[in-house]
Amino acid sequence: MSDDFALAEFLFPEDGPEADYESLYPRRAVSEGVMVTRFAPSPTGFLHIGGVYTALINERFAHQSGGRVLLRIEDTDRKREIEKGAEMILEALSQFRVFFDEGVTAEAGEGGGETGVYGPYRQSLRGRVYRDHVKALIRRGKAYPSFATTGELEELRRRQEALGADPGYYGEWALDRDLTFEEIRAKAAAGAPYVVRLRSPGSPGERVGYQDLIKGPLEMQANVQDVVILKTDGLPTYHFAHVVDDHWMGVTHVLRADEWLASAPVHLQLFEAMGWAPPQYGHIAPVLKAEGSSRRKLSKRKDPEAAASYYAELGFPEEAVREYLMMLMNSNYEEWRMERPDAPLEEFPVSFDRMSAGGALLDMNKLADVSKNFIAGLSKEDLYRRIYDWARRYRPDFADILDSDPGYGAEVFHIEREAASPRKDIAKWADGPEVFGYFFDSVFEGAAEARGPLYPEGMKDEDVRAILRAYADVADVADDKNAWMEKIRVLCDGLGYARDKKTYKKAPEAYKGQIGDVTMVIRVALAGRRTSPDLYEMMRVMGRERVAARLGA
């Protein structure tokens, strides 16, 4: 025992006496049912849409219960870290309106800003905290230094494989468990690098169980591995940092991705070794992608839609993305929303019981539908401002086009908005240039070819020309809607088309076609596509000259 004590001092002499963590990080005064949660990304700069989902879940449960949600940066892997990675993640999160009460903030400054009294909230800045706790574990004989090299570990694995034994550093395979103080001192003095491992109290065959908030009661094999808790570089592994940080930061509910489920026994064991009560765990099913007949987790490398930034770039409104994520989160959200179309989503009571244990496919169709409905409810000023802001950032060429005639641009995007049944033709801002670009001459001219196939099937070129010529003669954007329509009907009479659909249906053989064919020709000539808003409105906005030019073309 005294050896352990001396070993601890020998390994960590420079730190001196441990801090009084009980007073440094006072216990939070939270009442029953209040949840303190956290989102803890690595600063790789890349935010996965699943990360937004996880963050939103943590935010919702914390705030719904009157608790707090904090943001901690898990930057203990110096190899993967990128510059400004934390800031990039924070920015992405704020794009989706997920905000934190505590932790690392977006404010710049040396190493970034933070708020809250349980910090630092960047793990790379908490070295002393982890070392103190590793030291305490060593002193109590619950952890030990291990000098095994990568090569030796590989060799160990090969022997285990040959014998059919479970791989890993555990039990009788954990040779460094039995190193004497003298041996350790000698190796360390010789400059041999070492890690610190947990002396796992688990025995083969032992089971652990706990109640997962999302998956329900779970039972699995207890951990037997002497997991690394402190790496050669002096920084902790995820496992140890999680235990130390969530304990002292007063986190009550750890809601994290599914992939951590398998290491829950390690975490439970670490909490026990520390003598602390573990938090409640909830393991969140991943967002999946279909691939052939199977499905897999959205991959950062292979799937562009895995990145949170993808949605911002395409211009899905953040409200729509959050709305969709809420539907994924709780299966009754959609029903709730239908009953209360205007209620803020914060009023929806989220519950663990309603969270699916299995992963769901990300359904772009559904997202688009949610988004179309959201956009349809926007005021026309809002819609124009948002599409403009998006373009300025992601499609400056289109923003320039809008700027060249701001009044016209606004009018284009105001067509049929705020009506009884508003258009639902835009699911994301990137659809704007796509669906309305032709209103602008530079875009229209750029796409002049290949219009022929758009005309009604079977219609001859000469018929097309005849319709356009006849219409050009009478078109007047100043007409009121009734006058305009009557002109079209008269034009139909003159050219041999039925003046309305019913007439045509009664005797199709008597006509070349019906009024719809005629308006389609005009539409294609004016818009260069088969779908467009109301023809009359479109011409009114385009104005006399533009209409004349396009009919003549």
Added chain:
RNA sequence: GGCCCGGUGGUCAAGAGGUUAAGACACGGCCCUUUCAAGGCUGUAACACGGGUUCGAGUCCCGUCCGGGUCACCA
């Protein structure tokens, strides 16, 4: 391979032993409309398989199959 999680239409899912097995998205049809959308109506389509338990199983039990996660000094 070991351990763990999951499996109701193409997708998200409701369903807590007895239902004609909801609803939404997508897809098709019809209606409305000058037209494009939207909207209204409507249609196609599911309990992975095999054994039990039970008067009765999508619901409970066992097995099989399939899918996923995890087995690092990465998180």
